[in-house]
Each structure stands twice: as C-alpha cells, then as structure tokens.
Amino acid sequence: MKASIVAAGNPIDKDILLKYCKDSFVVCADYGIKNFINLEILPDLIIGDLDSSDEECKKFIEDKKIKLIKLNTRKDFTDSESALSYLIENKYDEITLLSVTGSRLDHTLSNIFLLEKYFDKAKIKIVDNNNEIYYIEEGEYIFSKDNYKYLSIISISDKILLSSQGLSYEVKNSTINRAASLGVSNEIIDEKAKIILHKGKALIIKSKD
DSSP states (O other), X not given: OEEEEEOSSSOOOHHHHHHHHTTSEEEEEGGGGGGGTTOSOOOSEEEXXXXXXXXXXXXXXXXXTOOEEEOOSSOSSOHHHHHHHHHHHTTOOEEEEEXXXXXXXXXXXXXXXXXXXXXXXXXXXXXXXXXXXXXXXXXXEEEEOTTOOEEEEEEOSSEEEEEEESBSSOOSSEEEETTXXXXXXXXXXXXXXXXXXEXXXXXXXXXXX
C-alpha cells in the first residue's frame, strides 16, 4: 500500500504534492499541513504536537475536520518519524517523504537517516523540489531518469564496492571511501541507471540541478 508523509520543511511544489498524494494515504507531520491550504486535496491524517503550527493552520485543521493524532511536546521521536512509524505499523510498504528537507539541517539529516533505520520495513524515498534520495544496501537497483540529470552515490560505510550502468562515468567493482566526493554529480545518460552495490551502505541522490 502507498502512503505519503508531508512534513514542515521547505514547501513542496504543487505538482509534486499532487503526484504523490493523489493515490496514496496522506499523513501530515505537524506544520506540514501548510502545504494543503488553498489546495483541492486534504490529508487523511495529521500527526504531531502542533508546536510549530500557526493559528491559520490550527483553524484550517479544525474547519476541515481533519483527523488528528496529538502528540506530547516532550517525546523521543520527531513528528516525521512518528508519522513514518504509524504508517509502517499499519502495513504501508511504499512511502514517500515530502517536505522533509529544508533550512533546519538537523531535521534534514535526521530525516535522511530514517531511510536507513526503516530500510527493511518499507520501500521509502525522500522527494523535494530538486532531488530524490534513496538509501541502499547490498543488491541491484534500477533508477529511472525522469526529469533528473545527475545521480550521486554517497558512501555511508567506511567504503563501498559498486558497479554501475547507464551513467556518464560507469564503473565496475569500484571502491568509494566514506566522505569521498568521487561519486558526486555523475550524469544519467540512459532512461534508466543500474547500480549494483556489492558491499556496504550508500545514499543515492538524483538531482535536477
């Protein structure tokens, strides 16, 4: 089952929001509700402590009678993780995280590492106005070009061993060390790119510019 989480990071483009929310169960993490004001669709659920929601958002939630799971402000999880945990507990297995990147670098990094934490629970990706972010472990993966020009491979292990096809710089059994910039800004030249991760853990970031 498909689901989307809309959080309180940078506002997401309307077309992207509609694309991912149209045919999925939609959860807002707290102030993520701001993305739906003056929009023709509504989220199915809001999860959060509402500490970051302004009066306009609170009134919108009340007027539209949107279901709310109110959290305590003192908790061990972010609202985004609480929303993700809720969806996984309810058997959603394909989840897109929207508006989870932004000016709060701490929240952005925390949300990116949620991809690793829940990797074996569901197929999860992050989408913002310019990027798609995936977490991968050993295996073979296909990434569509869509409207993206670049594909970067970031090692989050001490080192990774990988092969690739469909990119400007293709590699076979190549090693990338943690924090190395070697895998940054490769270009997608085919409609689909194949990444084979032989060893380690990595982030895949597709970017428009």
